Amino acid sequence: MADDNKKKRGFLSKLGFKSKEEKLAEEAAERAAQQQLVDEAMAARMAAINAAALKSAREQDAAKSGVDIAAEDEARIAAEEKLRAEEQARKDVEAAKRLAAEKRAKEIEAKRLAEEEAAFAAEEKARLEAEAKAEAERKARAAEAEKVRLAQAAKRKAEEEAALAKAAKEQGEREAQALREKQEAEAKARAEEDARIAAEQAEREAREKAEAEAARLAERDAARKKAAEAAAVEAAKLEAEREAKLTEDRRIADELAAQKAAEQAAIEATAANSEGGFLDRMSTGLKKSTSRMSDSVSAIFTKRKLDDAAIEELEDLLISSDLGVGVATKVTTLLAKDKFDKEVTDMEVKIALADVISDILTPLEKPIVLTETKPQIMLFVGVNGSGKTTTLGKIAKRYRDQGKKVMIAAGDTFRAAAVEQLTVWAERSDAEIISGKLGADAAGLVYDAIEQAKAKDVDVLMIDTAGRLQNRTELMDELSKVVRVIKKQDPSAPHHCILVLDATVGQNALSQTEVFRDTAGVTGLIMTKLDGTAKGGVLVALSDKYKLPIHAIGIGERIEDLENFSAPVFAAALSGVADALTPPAQN
Numbered sequence: 001m002a003d004d005n006k007k008k009r010g011f012l013s014k015l016g017f018k019s020k021e022e023k024l025a026e027e028a029a030e031r032a033a034q035q036q037l038v039d040e041a042m043a044a045r046m047a048a049i050n051a052a053a054l055k056s057a058r059e060q061d062a063a064k065s066g067v068d069i070a071a072e073d074e075a076r077i078a079a080e081e082k083l084r085a086e087e088q089a090r091k092d093v094e095a096a097k098r099l100a101a102e103k104r105a106k107e108i109e110a111k112r113l114a115e116e117e118a119a120f121a122a123e124e125k126a127r128l129e130a131e132a133k134a135e136a137e138r139k140a141r142a143a144e145a146e147k148v149r150l151a152q153a154a155k156r157k158a159e160e161e162a163a164l165a166k167a168a169k170e171q172g173e174r175e176a177q178a179l180r181e182k183q184e185a186e187a188k189a190r191a192e193e194d195a196r197i198a199a200e201q202a203e204r205e206a207r208e209k210a211e212a213e214a215a216r217l218a219e220r221d222a223a224r225k226k227a228a229e230a231a232a233v234e235a236a237k238l239e240a241e242r243e244a245k246l247t248e249d250r251r252i253a254d255e256l257a258a259q260k261a262a263e264q265a266a267i268e269a270t271a272a273n274s275e276g277g278f279l280d281r282m283s284t285g286l287k288k289s290t291s292r293m294s295d296s297v298s299a300i301f302t303k304r305k306l307d308d309a310a311i312e313e314l315e316d317l318l319i320s321s322d323l324g325v326g327v328a329t330k331v332t333t334l335l336a337k338d339k340f341d342k343e344v345t346d347m348e349v350k351i352a353l354a355d356v357i358s359d360i361l362t363p364l365e366k367p368i369v370l371t372e373t374k375p376q377i378m379l380f381v382g383v384n385g386s387g388k389t390t391t392l393g394k395i396a397k398r399y400r401d402q403g404k405k406v407m408i409a410a411g412d413t414f415r416a417a418a419v420e421q422l423t424v425w426a427e428r429s430d431a432e433i434i435s436g437k438l439g440a441d442a443a444g445l446v447y448d449a450i451e452q453a454k455a456k457d458v459d460v461l462m463i464d465t466a467g468r469l470q471n472r473t474e475l476m477d478e479l480s481k482v483v484r485v486i487k488k489q490d491p492s493a494p495h496h497c498i499l500v501l502d503a504t505v506g507q508n509a510l511s512q513t514e515v516f517r518d519t520a521g522v523t524g525l526i527m528t529k530l531d532g533t534a535k536g537g538v539l540v541a542l543s544d545k546y547k548l549p550i551h552a553i554g555i556g557e558r559i560e561d562l563e564n565f566s567a568p569v570f571a572a573a574l575s576g577v578a579d580a581l582t583p584p585a586q587n
Ligand SMILES: Nc1nc2c(ncn2[C@@H]2O[C@H](COP(=O)(O)OP(=O)(O)OP(=O)(O)O)[C@@H](O)[C@H]2O)c(=O)[nH]1
Pocket: 382, 383, 384, 385, 386, 387, 388, 389, 390, 391, 412, 418, 421, 465, 466, 467, 468, 528, 529, 530, 531, 532, 553, 554, 555, 556, 557, 561
């Protein structure tokens, strides 16, 4: 305890606080020092007074006894002064020594106190650290104990819950088992009841069935007898009809063959005279269309001013040549731009016409391009007699000449003559042909054809279809079915759906194009019979309107009378401009 107080004191003094005893001791020492100084001052003062009194007494004595005493006194006073001064100096030295000793003692004390305080501070720090450490350890132990307690509590809780769950599960299982057993018992009872009812029902039905069967057999025997009699009558009738039809078919086929032979001879005679370049053949083929337009243009514009009347006349001429209003207006606008109110020649008009036609047709000039897919499925559609079979045959020949494996499918299952005609083309082009029974489903035949073409690794499968007028809805529906069947086997097919248009039908070709495009998804056009009509201009009108690719044109019946379409050549030939144009490459 005494040690503690000591330490505390040292620590407080370090902080500038002094103990009461220290303060009292210091004050006593200070008072003693002051007292000493006062005493010393008093002693000096008393000495001075004594000296002055002594001097005064001596001066009085001297005054009484003579003059020499003054000198004597002065010497004595000086000696006393000296002694006093020496005494004072001695005292000063002692006081200084004492003060120095006190200062040193104070310093020693201060040093001791500082050391004590430092020691105390160090001990205090160590103590506090030890206390903090002990506190931390206590807290850690407490936390650990709490953790253990909580874990044990959680474990106990989990065990209790598991026990509860287990009990609940066992209870549930017991209840489920009871329910199952109850249901099984009920089901068993129901099944037994159902079996009983079913047995009764079966017995009833068997009885009714046996009765019905007996009735049916009796009825059937009667019907069979009646049918056999009717069949005999029908068979005799059909046989007679078949005979009659066969005779008629033969007669028509003979007539057709004779007519074809005559036509072919005539065409070959014409062709013999017109063999030559591509442009020559095209010009020859389009002769009728060309001369109608070209001659009329020449008639109107032999050195004539291009005034309103002339423009109107020209428009009428172009419209009546099947070019359509749009094309006619384009031509007259082009001409009027530079030549209005000036003289124009017929050749200038023909050149403007050729320019406009070429502009419209050039973007549509696209030969059939086969892709890598095998077989390439090519569907030929169009109205009756438009030239589908002939055009198909001409193209088949081209592909065979190129070494391709070609199969032709006779999709026109209505007409026996159509199959015969296609067979002739297949022979000419040396291609395989697949055909079905007369009246068979066209879509079914197409399905078989695709299967076979795939199996035989055919390059190009060309499907001919029956001709159909665009206003015959049921026939157009049949065509959509054919397209659907093709797509089922190959969603990318038909790879080419070619609309064959007969140029001689004139403006009707426009509505044909629209309906076949919407029904079968036409991908390109071939216009036939441009050699036999003055209505070739319709190709320009329908191209201006529908913008479908034009693959080729037919300018005769012979196998070689199919030309890849060339817009400039066609434009030059149709307008009557005889230019030296380079023929396009053939497929
Ligand atoms: N002058 C000429 N006649 C052609 C041309 N193309 C086809 N023909 C003839 O037109 C007629 C009909 O041709 P087809 O090929 O039988 O026509 P189709 O479209 O198959 O006829 P259907 O099967 O009845 O629909 C035949 O006499 C062909 O020789 C052609 O470019 N010029």
